Amino acid sequence: xxRRENFAALLNKHGYSSINKFCIENKLxxxxxxxxxxxxxxxxxLPILFSWAAILHEPxxxxxxxxxxxxxxxxxxxxxx
Numbered sequence: 001x002x003r004r005e006n007f008a009a010l011l012n013k014h015g016y017s018s019i020n021k022f023c024i025e026n027k028l029x030x031x032x033x034x035x036x037x038x039x040x041x042x043x044x045x046l047p048i049l050f051s052w053a054a055i056l057h058e059p060x061x062x063x064x065x066x067x068x069x070x071x072x073x074x075x076x077x078x079x080x081x
Contacts, residue, residue, distance in 0.1 A: 004037045006066045014056050026055050036067075043068070 001009070008019060016022040019037055023030040036044045049063040065072045 002038075003040045003066060003069075007037045010056065010058070010062065010066065014058075022055075 004019075011019060011022045016025070019034055020030050022028070023033050036042050036048070044067045049067060050060055052058075053060045053063050061072075
């Protein structure tokens with residue numbers, strides 16, 4: 001799945017029918033969130049991920065896994081050794 005699909009699935013799990021609904025209900029910039037969700041070359045800043053994790057009441061690791069999948073996998077591999 002793409003970054004956008006994974007993020008949308010997470011939002012759906014928390015009752016948001018779309019990324020735009022998440023933005024509207026939490027007074028976030030729709031264009032910024034959509035751009036970060038769809039453009040996999042953008043490295044989303046950690047303070048933003050912490051903010052979204054707080055809104056969703058999700059562990060930060062969940063968002064890091066979505067927005068930094070390669071780094072996340074590398075870290076998991078190191079920990080599991």
